[in-house]
Amino acid sequence: AQSVTQLDSQVPVFEEAPVELRCNYSSSVSVYLFWYVQYPNQGLQLLLKYLSGSTLVKGINGFEAEFNKSQTSFHLRKPSVHISDTAEYFCAVTKGGSYIPTFGRGTSLIVHP
């Protein structure tokens, strides 16, 4: 079985500050890792994903994430956030044999002016 833990339910930050949203997973086999963003009253959309290769993955809107196998983490970062980044962020995992992602409980990023 696999599980996904997003350590922070809410992250308040000021505009133009850097941010890190944390995600840890547990799995005994190789996994694929995803970050999705959900803007208010919308569906989820993919920010980025790690399948293989370079552990630093760049996504849309200036976000990036680093896969750390030894720490079983896939933290999401952005060096300078905008008000428009205010949204819910979901980390998700899939593994061989199951194509249905397991989602974390989400982190609400709140960007203040």
Added chain:
Amino acid sequence: DTAVSQTPKYLVTQMGNDKSIKCEQNLGHDTMYWYKQDSKKFLKIMFSYNNKELIINETVPNRFSPKSPDKAHLNLHINSLELGDSAVYFCASSPVPQTEETQYFGPGTRLLVL
């Protein structure tokens, strides 16, 4: 040019009623899904269809019946609605049912059962 669309966007109804939610994708994907997002934002898979065939049914009460008339459509019918069914229901699609595939989500249907 909406990729995954759902109707209605909002649904308010009384306990005991029967309602349907429709989903359509114009991405040419083979696989479609229904998810339920509860009030705490937890997202849980309900059903998955591949080429109109049901392949995943995740311990959902049989009051929920999905139907896929073709691979571009996946509808969800709910009988005898209960208070606990209040949630946001998301339709999603992916090119094929494989672990590396991205899921493409619709805008959601906000269901409130009174």
